[in-house]
Amino acid sequence: MLLLGLLAAACGGSDSADNAGGQTSGQPDLNAEVRVAANEDQWTEGGTGAKSYHFMYVYNVQVYEPLIYLASDYTLKPGLAERWELQPDGKTWRFFLRKGVKFHDGTPFSADDVVWTWGVRQPEGRTLTTVLNTLGPDSVKKIDEFTVDFTPAQTNLRLPEQIVHPEGAIVKNGTHNDTPPYAGTGPWKYESYTPKQTASFVRNDDYWGEKPQVRKMSIRFYPDPQTRLEALKSGQADLAIDLPADATKSLSNDPNFKVVKSKAGRNHLLYVNKLDGRITQDPAVREAVTYAIDRQAYVDVVLDGNAAPGRYMAPGSVLGAAASTVTPINRDLARSRKVLDDAGWRVGSDGIRAKDGKRLSLKLLGQQEVPESALLVIQSNLKDVGIDVEIKKTPDVATRNSLYAQGKGDFDLDLEPPNQNDGNPAFLPVLRMAARSATNVQFAPGAPPATPNGPAFEAEVIKSDTAKTLPEVQQAAANMMKILINQDYLVVPLADAFRIYGMSKNVNLGDPHPSFTNQTWFSLTMTPPGR
Amino acid sequence: MSTSEAVLRQAGDTFVPVRRRVFRRLMKDRTAVAGLAVIALFVLAAVLAPWIARHDPVQTNFANRFAKVSASHPLGTDNLGRDVFARILHGARLSIGMAVTATAGITIVGLLLGLVAGMYGRLAETVIMRSVDVLLALPTLILALVVVGLLGQGLRNLIITIIAVQWPRYARLVRGMTLKIREQDFVEAARAVGASRPRIMFRHVAPNLIGPTVVFSTIDMGSTLLAVSGLSFLGFGVGPPTPEWGAMLAEARSFLDKAPLLLAWPGLAITLMVLAFNLAGDGLRDLLDPRTVESTPGLERKGLRVRRRRRPAEPLPAPATGDLPIDEQPLDVRPGP
């Protein structure tokens, strides 16, 4: 009988008899409670150590607010800081704080709270980026009740872009994020939280800014994406977060639901390992890989069309006008094959190329959340030009990380969808490819920093550090990407993916943020279901 | 499957040469026959897979994803355009191969160690049985993770994991039966004429274990299959693109809306195969146990009023803690995940 059910579902569409679709009556219900089906509760996993980051990553319902918000187009919006300016010494940033803001328990917000949060607090080993690490107790000074100076140890012109990170959300002087009653300044007040099961937040009616338009958000955590979707479809949730790409078609076809997508922001990338001894050190091989990938197929098959064919290394919108510098790459099998032929890789009897007795076989590693189909598409694409791909799948993150280990990793291609969660356009290229970055994908820890990506690349890195205006930074970042993607073929963009929310017809969420950690919920509304 | 142990315990009391009688009576048990037939079918399909399946199970075809059932694709295609029918068939190869190999391993290891423990007693027995105790308390998942982590993913290591997890149960069983057999007259006689222990072990004791072993192995293959599928489902099994039923099921989860049948085919395949093993094994069990009605010839169908059998009633043997029923689904019940 259950089988018949499956068959029935296969033949017909789903038919949700309940909330008969149809018209919704227009006006948002300010008293509404939105039930959210969320993915796995990771409040202790996303942050920097458990105790101090309670709620930061729980759907960022902004119990605690940052000084500056990152909008969904990666521009900066004032948060608890109204404005900020670089001081004449070129190093100190002065933040002018908002007046008249109160914490949820009534305490007024002032500079002391900022100094505590950023300077004194030292939650266990907080590290936002290696640069930001240079803020210590003396780097953050109170000038007056509503003015604070940040003086990093080294010049950091990107400080405001980095400060948007939710880890830097302001907590009350002397407390931590997990100190009851969890009083922040944000638009939402904590109501309840049962780890791994549920969380709920209610509107802060005394919020200084645009108040949320629903009364309450009740969140339930569903680690399995399928059950999350089922919860939405069966009417047990009004909004489902981060649906699997494949699930969207059926929801779109159903008049009772709708699918809302963010701008492109999660870029699926292939990092290519060019350390000594790896086949991929040969630029011909890298070029061949780049041109053999069928990005459209990747988008269709892996992401169900919920992406643009990969072009950038970070969300395109963060590059602003400079985005056009990075040129799109279309699949060119002829070019790919020619490059390999010219380099001496001959096609063998099994369809795989070989040179000097060595078979052109690459090891492909996939990060945890990447679906298997992604790895298979790449394998299939590369087979078309005679490159064999051996897929190394790992059962969990720790195993995968151990395989990845910087510099010792036994892999040629690494499929990762990194996340850009601050406003610095150069964030990702610098993090992963700059010589100075301790987390460069190509280095063994402790090895002397060479410039494997060339002096041209490093010059752009320096430019991005010292540029005074945003467009200059954007251009530098774009130039970096151009080198990596279009010239050296060290990064192969696969897809620029959207994030997907599913919701009932009467729920609205404008402006979904490409970066989950920066998601805000101001635009969440719910209208009463029509009759 | 648990019944296998429960009954093996009983069967250990009498060891009669059962081969020919068993076969004839087995054929009378229709459901057992059905089970055997299904197994045979799967084996046939597995062996002939490369010829029956007209498509390569790992060949992707992005232009033809989620195709409906058709002549060319009897079960449609999956999210990458691969022929589901071919994948199921090749999956059968994998599953049967794994089940047989793993079960063989379990049987051999368990048999040897159980025999040694039972025959030699003292230190050997203590060491072996203590290890059994410890291993039985170990959750499968941890062991799976470690083996996979240390040795890498893949078929071989999966099989090793299963063997490592399951042999203790069997060893315990064998030891119990060995102890019982030791008391029998013919063994005493052999000892009296000065036969050495290994000789007794292999020539006298072991042959009497064949019956229970056959039952155990048959049913255990079902259990092994479930274990392997479960591990693959969790991501510990064979990697892509190898078609394995558990892994196929895991992949199909994401497409429950679009193509629920993708979930159904591997699920059904697993269920059917395990069922077949269970049916066959259950039938065998019924036959090999001299105490049950089925195994005693000449009984009439009288429902509740069963004729008295030949043997006088014996007290139930004191059950050993060790003679615990084996679970069908080690992954969901015991031990481990």
Place this chain on the structure above:
Amino acid sequence: MARYLARRLLVAVPTLLALSFLIFLLVSNAPGDPAEEYARKRSGSQEATAQDIQRAKVELGLDRPFVVQYGTWLKGMVTGDLGESFAKRRPVYDELRDRLPATLELTFASLLLIVVVGLPLGVLAAMFHRHWLDQSFRIAALLGASIPGFFLAYMLIIQLATEWKLLPVAGRQGIDSLIMPAIVVAITPAAVISRLLRASLLEVFTEDYMRTARSKGLGSLRTVLGHGLRNASIPVVTYVGTVLGALLEGVVITEFIFAWPGLGLLTLEAISQRDYPVIQAAVLLAGAIYLVGNLVVDVLYGVLDPRIRLEGSVEHV
């Protein structure tokens, strides 16, 4: 009895010790460094420098030799301090305690189902022996024991939750949400128990005293229930003992699919994160429950069948 118990408990200790050592050995040799995992999480960008990792190592005590680490943990175990979770930086004891209610609920509900469904079916199958009903039950039971839990779970969800909207899809939210996970967990043991009971009852049918009881005219049904069950209960009790241990340890796949926050899921998470203290504690807990379950079962044997003498060794034949 007391001496028997004492001896059994005494033997359990080295077993648990060996188990914990084995686990520690295995897990610490699995690839993936908890210090690295910890350091990665600490850094917002999910990357860790060599210094970060070293710092984490020291903090977590992983820089000390293996034996020292194990010894420290053991000492803590004896004094009741289960240590602190690497991943969550809170006491392991709290972690376990948080998850226990969910596990207990699921265990209890499953046990209920197993007994309520499995036992009557077993009795019926035995009573209708050779009748077509017996065969049907047999097939049904074997089917129940064959279906993979993860397959059944999705089918139930689709049918009962999404199509018919009878039950919540997942998550722990009241009795309703307990039904499907309990079914998935209980189906195999229920099937197995029914077969066990049937087999045991049938065996007992051929006993002398059964015939005697029947000849006294008690009626066939009461005969079965009165005398047969008592004897048949032994293997059943044994099995329930095993199952109980397994259930309490947690059933990972079911918990994952149904978002049921129990001990099984905790173990899976701990393994993924190489959270040694939690893994140790969870495994030890499982092992202890298993051994206690065995003990209880053995004691019950003595109660159920006075002919069995309880001997001193852990197992006897």
